[in-house]
Amino acid sequence: MSSIPAGWEAVIGLEVHCQLLTKTKIFSGASTTYGAEPNTQADAVTLGLPGVLPVLNREAVTMAVKFGLSVDAKIAETCVFARKHYFYPDLPKGYQISQYELPIVEQGHLDIEVDGVAKRIGITRAHLEEDAGKSLHDAFPGFTGIDLNRAGTPLIEIVSEPDIRNSAEAVAYLKKLHQLVVALGVCDGNMQEGSFRCDANVSVRKPGAPFGTRTETKNINSFRYVQQAIDYEIERQIEVIEAGGKINQETRLFNPDTGETRAMRSKENANDYRYFPDPDLLPVVVTAADQERIRASMPELPAAKKARFESQYGLSAYDANLLTSESALADYYETVVKVSGAEAKTCANWVTGDLLAALNKSGKAIEDSPISATQLAGLVARIADKTISGKIAKDVFEAMLAGEGDADAIIKAKGLVQITDEGAIAAAIDAIIAGNPQQVADYRGGKDKLFGFFVGQAMKATQGKANPEALNRILKEKLAG
Numbered sequence: 001m002s003s004i005p006a007g008w009e010a011v012i013g014l015e016v017h018c019q020l021l022t023k024t025k026i027f028s029g030a031s032t033t034y035g036a037e038p039n040t041q042a043d044a045v046t047l048g049l050p051g052v053l054p055v056l057n058r059e060a061v062t063m064a065v066k067f068g069l070s071v072d073a074k075i076a077e078t079c080v081f082a083r084k085h086y087f088y089p090d091l092p093k094g095y096q097i098s099q100y101e102l103p104i105v106e107q108g109h110l111d112i113e114v115d116g117v118a119k120r121i122g123i124t125r126a127h128l129e130e131d132a133g134k135s136l137h138d139a140f141p142g143f144t145g146i147d148l149n150r151a152g153t154p155l156i157e158i159v160s161e162p163d164i165r166n167s168a169e170a171v172a173y174l175k176k177l178h179q180l181v182v183a184l185g186v187c188d189g190n191m192q193e194g195s196f197r198c199d200a201n202v203s204v205r206k207p208g209a210p211f212g213t214r215t216e217t218k219n220i221n222s223f224r225y226v227q228q229a230i231d232y233e234i235e236r237q238i239e240v241i242e243a244g245g246k247i248n249q250e251t252r253l254f255n256p257d258t259g260e261t262r263a264m265r266s267k268e269n270a271n272d273y274r275y276f277p278d279p280d281l282l283p284v285v286v287t288a289a290d291q292e293r294i295r296a297s298m299p300e301l302p303a304a305k306k307a308r309f310e311s312q313y314g315l316s317a318y319d320a321n322l323l324t325s326e327s328a329l330a331d332y333y334e335t336v337v338k339v340s341g342a343e344a345k346t347c348a349n350w351v352t353g354d355l356l357a358a359l360n361k362s363g364k365a366i367e368d369s370p371i372s373a374t375q376l377a378g379l380v381a382r383i384a385d386k387t388i389s390g391k392i393a394k395d396v397f398e399a400m401l402a403g404e405g406d407a408d409a410i411i412k413a414k415g416l417v418q419i420t421d422e423g424a425i426a427a428a429i430d431a432i433i434a435g436n437p438q439q440v441a442d443y444r445g446g447k448d449k450l451f452g453f454f455v456g457q458a459m460k461a462t463q464g465k466a467n468p469e470a471l472n473r474i475l476k477e478k479l480a481g
């Protein structure tokens, strides 16, 4: 993140469009599956043909309520759909069905942390609306194609208060929001496919002055681009103002190739949209009983899970945070603990250390881990019952990663069972002491550092299989003379 020059402050508010994971569209039974042949999912309602009527998808309402409850927001008892008018080729009706004066979710908040400092970001509102179609500019040279498959996909637009002050806070907020909607199961979170995309509103001011004029950079679909777009915009606006110019309220586009934003059109005001309540749709009533029923169906949320991991498993805040960053990862960890019966902390070390490093290296998600949670539990169990040492376990882990089978099979095939027979360990140590009289004399003369040399020799003699605790203890005794 580039820093903001002294004497200036940035003010940022984010609008996040989040596609809801319903099977069908918000006002019709057409499929929402991504990637189908263009226009095969554009039914009469999607096309806005005369005479058709929208029918609200109940599941979309449920998902919006789940989101609202997860950010401690107020759920409107009655909310209303409104028509938002604008012309665009991918919007056949000439209006988008959205919510304006009475959105379903209002006054929530999300707590973020940047460099160890906690901050609360207000959520002004989240409203239900339909997505637009897509204009395809590259498919046919000289023409623009229109694909209406996406039109009518349910969205919630989550609008933050202008509480964000720099790009790092913006990214922390977005990541937290992303994690939340994915954990709730209301969004797949796929940013490349546009399921979760962000409009960044940015202005600058002298600290204490009223808010400056904002620009809105549209449809940014990666965390890094959000950071780049905001940093670029802050710098540009300060330059304009310092050169005596004025910021225009406008919509801008981010170019990922240059990391720059450019003006697209001057920003419309709410009254340009001629909002009015959609006469084809009844107001939606969500009763207190509905809310409670929906609340009861919600999964454990990331913040609660993190707290539980700290208390139940005695994990550090860092480990708990990492392990609960994705619900699939949290499930994986809990399976390892349960199946292995080993110490929770040892399990955490294997999952956050060796396993995540291996997944990172191969670019795989936890869902596609080549080592299942039960398999990793099998390995950790063999360390816990002292069949193998933690050091040998690293080799077994590599072999498991290479697809050589379960821990037990590998331990047996490679003869890796730990030597716990103290007589055998003592015999190996005796041989080393006898073979290295000079080092023994030096050690006894005060060169303590040589202890490592003897450990290395003894481990080598036992092919690394000696129980490390027994080896250290016996070696110390024997070297003492």
Ligand SMILES: Nc1ncnc2c1ncn2[C@@H]1O[C@H](COP(=O)(O)OP(=O)(O)OP(=O)(O)O)[C@@H](O)[C@H]1O
Binding pocket: 011, 012, 013, 014, 015, 159, 160, 161, 162, 163, 201, 202, 203, 211, 212, 213, 214, 216, 270
């Ligand atoms: N001066 C400002 N500087 C930066 N951000 C601002 C400023 N004033 C408002 N914002 C933010 O801009 C966003 C406005 O979003 P909202 O959906 O309310 O309106 P809009 O952008 O005009 O509508 P539309 O959905 O049609 O784009 C909010 O996130 C708000 O916090």
Ligand SMILES: [Mg+2]
Binding pocket: 015, 157, 159
């Ligand atoms: Mg908006």
Ligand SMILES: [Mg+2]
Binding pocket: 015, 199, 216
């Ligand atoms: Mg906007």
